[in-house]
Amino acid sequence: MLTRAPKGTKDVLPSQSGKWQYIEQIIRDICARFGYTEIRTPVFEHTELFLRSVGDTSDIVQKEMYTFLDKGERSITLKPEGTAGVVRSFVENSLYATAQPTKMYYLSTPVFRYERPQAGRLREHHQFGIEAFGAAGPSIDAEIITVALSLFKELGIKDLMLNINSIGCKQCRPTYNKALRDFLAQKADGLCKNCKERMATNPLRVLDCKEEACAGIVKDAPKMLDYLCGECAEHFNGLKKRLESAGIAYQVNPFIVRGLDYYTKTVFEIISTGIGAQGTVCGGGRYDGLVEEIGGPPAPGIGFGLGMERLLLVLESQGICLPEPKVCDVYVCTLGDAAALQGFCITTQLRNAGVKAECDHMDRSLKAQLKYANKLGAPRVVIIGDDEIRRGIAVVRDMENSQEKSVPFAELNEFIKAGLI
Ligand SMILES: [Zn+2]
Ligand SMILES: [Zn+2]
Numbered sequence: 001m002l003t004r005a006p007k008g009t010k011d012v013l014p015s016q017s018g019k020w021q022y023i024e025q026i027i028r029d030i031c032a033r034f035g036y037t038e039i040r041t042p043v044f045e046h047t048e049l050f051l052r053s054v055g056d057t058s059d060i061v062q063k064e065m066y067t068f069l070d071k072g073e074r075s076i077t078l079k080p081e082g083t084a085g086v087v088r089s090f091v092e093n094s095l096y097a098t099a100q101p102t103k104m105y106y107l108s109t110p111v112f113r114y115e116r117p118q119a120g121r122l123r124e125h126h127q128f129g130i131e132a133f134g135a136a137g138p139s140i141d142a143e144i145i146t147v148a149l150s151l152f153k154e155l156g157i158k159d160l161m162l163n164i165n166s167i168g169c170k171q172c173r174p175t176y177n178k179a180l181r182d183f184l185a186q187k188a189d190g191l192c193k194n195c196k197e198r199m200a201t202n203p204l205r206v207l208d209c210k211e212e213a214c215a216g217i218v219k220d221a222p223k224m225l226d227y228l229c230g231e232c233a234e235h236f237n238g239l240k241k242r243l244e245s246a247g248i249a250y251q252v253n254p255f256i257v258r259g260l261d262y263y264t265k266t267v268f269e270i271i272s273t274g275i276g277a278q279g280t281v282c283g284g285g286r287y288d289g290l291v292e293e294i295g296g297p298p299a300p301g302i303g304f305g306l307g308m309e310r311l312l313l314v315l316e317s318q319g320i321c322l323p324e325p326k327v328c329d330v331y332v333c334t335l336g337d338a339a340a341l342q343g344f345c346i347t348t349q350l351r352n353a354g355v356k357a358e359c360d361h362m363d364r365s366l367k368a369q370l371k372y373a374n375k376l377g378a379p380r381v382v383i384i385g386d387d388e389i390r391r392g393i394a395v396v397r398d399m400e401n402s403q404e405k406s407v408p409f410a411e412l413n414e415f416i417k418a419g420l421i
Helices: 014-034 047-053 059-064 083-092 138-155 173-190 193-201 203-208 212-218 230-245 308-317 337-352 366-376 386-391 409-417
Strands: 044-046 066-069 075-078 102-112 124-133 160-166 264-272 279-286 301-307 330-334 357-359 380-384 393-398 404-408
Touching (some): 014 138, 047 059, 047 075, 083 124, 203 212, 301 308, 330 366, 337 409, 366 380
Antiparallel strands (some): 102 124, 124 301
């Protein structure tokens, strides 16, 4: 047990973290271009926040939350998704009182769900997401979809399809829910056990049930899009027009509903259609009532989240290799104690000058140091022995062509930095 990570968790090893950092850098660049700034919220929140926001009919709240009493008898839950904490912070810190919209992102945030690990699901995974508050019109909907698509494009991911839908608002959804319930009631015998329950509590969820029998039945169910009120219909048209004006391909998919109770109007998923990694890589939607629901002033909001691990899987399945970070620009090889001391000093100076420099910590022979330098992929090595110390010069060897050059210690930094040999 001591040397086993808990079920459903996974280390990001040093050999993998370069990929994460590469993706994170692209995300930060894109967010900066689109005007989103980072927010970091706690890993845990009061349980009530998720009951009120995610909704107590959702699978997350019913089955998947990591909830416990702390020593002060407070019910605490590890974040099961990224949005609720951001909404709580938006209200608590009166961000609504600043010039709107408020546009924020969170990156590689750990998210916890008690899932079945045998299904390949992680109990701790990491999400990138963005949230925009204060803007009610469809322009911001189109913008956040563009953020996600820009990321996938810059990573070189192909075979993606944007699916959009509208699930209406407080005004129009009750009428639709009734029509949907009436329809489902006639076919209840054919629905799976979960859907029989959902039918009463959250009939929309039946629409995206993965069971074949349910999918067969809901094919002919009434569609929310036919029940939208004037405002919701206009909003959805506005989104479509903006996507078209930006040349973004989409398909309207009436079966996209998202799992969480707080969504209103626009919902969307970006779905990978490539072989080997089918499924949703990014999902989000509008949550106009959520800020008010948890005690803030009325303020519209919209956002999306995507799993970093899932994103890495898609990259892998599409054979996309991210550039490997260079670990070492120069390796300082030394022979003898005096040289080791001088080598440490030179290595430190090189590092202070911005060079990725390494030296021996293992008392290796010169030959073994050169071998190790090769393993690190160092394009150059500096070699210092007693003779070099006497003369105040080092030998710099190009590992590609084995050419060597003598360089005075005082000029090493500039020489290495200039990449000369
Ligand atoms: Zn409506
Ligand atoms: Zn079902």
